[in-house]
Amino acid sequence: MNFKESKEILNLIKRSNNILINLHRGPDPDSFSSAFSLYVFVQSLNKDASVLLVKTSELSDYLLQQKYSDLIKFVDYKSFDFNKYDLFISPDSASWQQIANDNEVKIPDLPIVVIDHHSTNERFGKINIIDPSASSCSEMVYKLLVDWKFDIDVELANILLSGIIADTGGFVFSDNPETFILVSQLMGLGANKTEIMSKMFRTRKFETVKYWGICFEKLEFDKEHKFVWVATSYEIENKFKINDSNFATLFSNIIDGTNFGVVMSEDEPKSLKVSFRGRGNFDVSVIAKEFGGGGHKLAAGAKVDGLSFGEAVEKVLAVCRKYAK
Numbered sequence: 001m002n003f004k005e006s007k008e009i010l011n012l013i014k015r016s017n018n019i020l021i022n023l024h025r026g027p028d029p030d031s032f033s034s035a036f037s038l039y040v041f042v043q044s045l046n047k048d049a050s051v052l053l054v055k056t057s058e059l060s061d062y063l064l065q066q067k068y069s070d071l072i073k074f075v076d077y078k079s080f081d082f083n084k085y086d087l088f089i090s091p092d093s094a095s096w097q098q099i100a101n102d103n104e105v106k107i108p109d110l111p112i113v114v115i116d117h118h119s120t121n122e123r124f125g126k127i128n129i130i131d132p133s134a135s136s137c138s139e140m141v142y143k144l145l146v147d148w149k150f151d152i153d154v155e156l157a158n159i160l161l162s163g164i165i166a167d168t169g170g171f172v173f174s175d176n177p178e179t180f181i182l183v184s185q186l187m188g189l190g191a192n193k194t195e196i197m198s199k200m201f202r203t204r205k206f207e208t209v210k211y212w213g214i215c216f217e218k219l220e221f222d223k224e225h226k227f228v229w230v231a232t233s234y235e236i237e238n239k240f241k242i243n244d245s246n247f248a249t250l251f252s253n254i255i256d257g258t259n260f261g262v263v264m265s266e267d268e269p270k271s272l273k274v275s276f277r278g279r280g281n282f283d284v285s286v287i288a289k290e291f292g293g294g295g296h297k298l299a300a301g302a303k304v305d306g307l308s309f310g311e312a313v314e315k316v317l318a319v320c321r322k323y324a325k
């Protein structure tokens with residue numbers, strides 16, 4: 001058994017009929033892959049299942065092209081009626097806030113199974129499997145499916161591998177040898193690593209690359225504190241409307257002489273999305289935490305709401321400088 005909780009979770013699923021599975025706000029491919037892998041499994045047991053996403057979130061171009069993306073139910077957790085459901089499975093989500101995207105929405109009164117690899121996870125479930133050494137939640141779901149002796153077909157192997165590839169930034173952010181053993185197993189089941197990598201990292205719209213040009217142009221180097229940063233206002237975001245630029249992951253953390261990179265974008269007026277990407281041994285998750293965000297040592301994120309663009313950017317930079325020392 002990969003997890004001591006595997007059997008208990010399986011029993012819980014078997015006893016349930018209407019099952020909810022969530023994507024976290026601003027879903028990434030790992031959120032998507034882990035949720036729909038669980039969806040496929042639950043469906044195989046003839047259960048009714050729904051995959052929920054808070055309606056304030058948008059899907060990236062990459063996710064829009066994936067099978068199952070049209071099954072996502074966009075919901076307002078504030079008014080959602082949980083009554084007819086008997087189980088809530090939450091993959092890749094560190095807190096209820098990351099699911100509901102609203103501090104006022106209370107955790108629903110039904111059994112919750114939390115499966116996550118964020119060290120910042122708040123353990124808000126009845127059963128919580130948290131493994132910060134896992135590269136991705138998809139890796140954990142794969143191990144659960146193995147424990148449940150599920151017959152993983154080529155399609156599911158591809159979905160699972162996509163989640164692992166995404167969260168490791170194309171195998172850059174993982175040093176756990178076990179991850180590569182699991183990757184090898186998924187490839188053995190028919191998953192196509194080259195095709196996934198090509199679609200995820202080497203296929204971008206022309207407009208996205210032009211948008212990156214603006215980010216490069218605006219990139220600043222704080223030499224004293226050894227980090228680079230860029231901030232784009234709502235005016236720019238609204239003009240390009242690019243919801244999956246990946247500038248942070250691809251470029252903000254490759255610059256010589258830096259410990260980390262910060263990419264800020266005002267996606268909505270007075271709502272600044274902040275992505276931190278560490279380099280080497282620098283832990284950016286502590287900076288994200290100061291803003292109520294979270295994530296991993298080398299990749300973390302947060303949101304700063306309610307301040308003007310200039311004020312929000314200054315606030316983020318001040319905290320970055322505090323931790324840079």
Ligand SMILES: [Mn+2]
Nearest residue numbers: 030092137167
């Ligand atoms: Mn993840």
